[in-house]
Amino acid sequence: MTGLRPSTSYGALVLNATYEPLCVVSVRRAAVLVLAAKAIQVSDGDGFLHSARRVLPTPCVVRLTRYVRIPYRATIGMTRRAIFARDRWSCAYCTGPAETIDHVLPRSRGGPHVWENVVAACARCNHRKGDRTPAEMGWRLRTSPVAPTGAAWRVLGHRTPDPRWSSWLGVDPEPTDPLSLGEATA
Ligand SMILES: [Zn+2]
Numbered sequence: 001m002t003g004l005r006p007s008t009s010y011g012a013l014v015l016n017a018t019y020e021p022l023c024v025v026s027v028r029r030a031a032v033l034v035l036a037a038k039a040i041q042v043s044d045g046d047g048f049l050h051s052a053r054r055v056l057p058t059p060c061v062v063r064l065t066r067y068v069r070i071p072y073r074a075t076i077g078m079t080r081r082a083i084f085a086r087d088r089w090s091c092a093y094c095t096g097p098a099e100t101i102d103h104v105l106p107r108s109r110g111g112p113h114v115w116e117n118v119v120a121a122c123a124r125c126n127h128r129k130g131d132r133t134p135a136e137m138g139w140r141l142r143t144s145p146v147a148p149t150g151a152a153w154r155v156l157g158h159r160t161p162d163p164r165w166s167s168w169l170g171v172d173p174e175p176t177d178p179l180s181l182g183e184a185t186a
Pocket residue numbers: 091092093094095096121122123124125126
């Protein structure tokens with residue numbers, strides 16, 4: 001398998017035998033699954049992969065031949081990166097590039113560290129707001145922060161989906177993460 005080179009930055013979407021989206025792996029890993037007959041290629045990406053014996057269209061979506069049981073966590077881990085991704089890397093107050101995490105109701109005033117009380121914010125807004133609430137500042141949140149849910153978040157986390165996965169993930173094909181390197185290969 002030495003000549004397998006990925007031609008896309010997205011990787012490949014892996015579906016369970018039931019067509020439920022499972023995870024994203026490198027195109028090389030997806031090709032190995034297909035060559036080992038552990039997965040069937042559902043849709044092709046751009047270009048071809050060359051193995052010692054055969055040429056394979058770059059996998060874009062593959063489906064496992066056998067069902068695997070995956071225990072899912074009920075809630076999405078509230079990492080800094082996940083919060084930025086949910087808020088599309090922009091400040092909840094001024095829409096500028098976000099650099100910090102702000103507690104809407106400040107922690108010093110009993111605000112909990114939960115999805116519903118954290119937003120991405122730029123350093124300037126965060127500093128100006130300090131220990132006050134948006135209402136006290138005369139600011140409005142663009143959207144009410146909520147915990148992300150659904151197959152797309154479970155599978156993708158902060159990744160930018162390949163637009164060709166959208167029908168499997170039930171998500172908008174538009175990219176949500178301007179900082180990621182989601183350039184498509186020609
Ligand atoms: Zn701001």
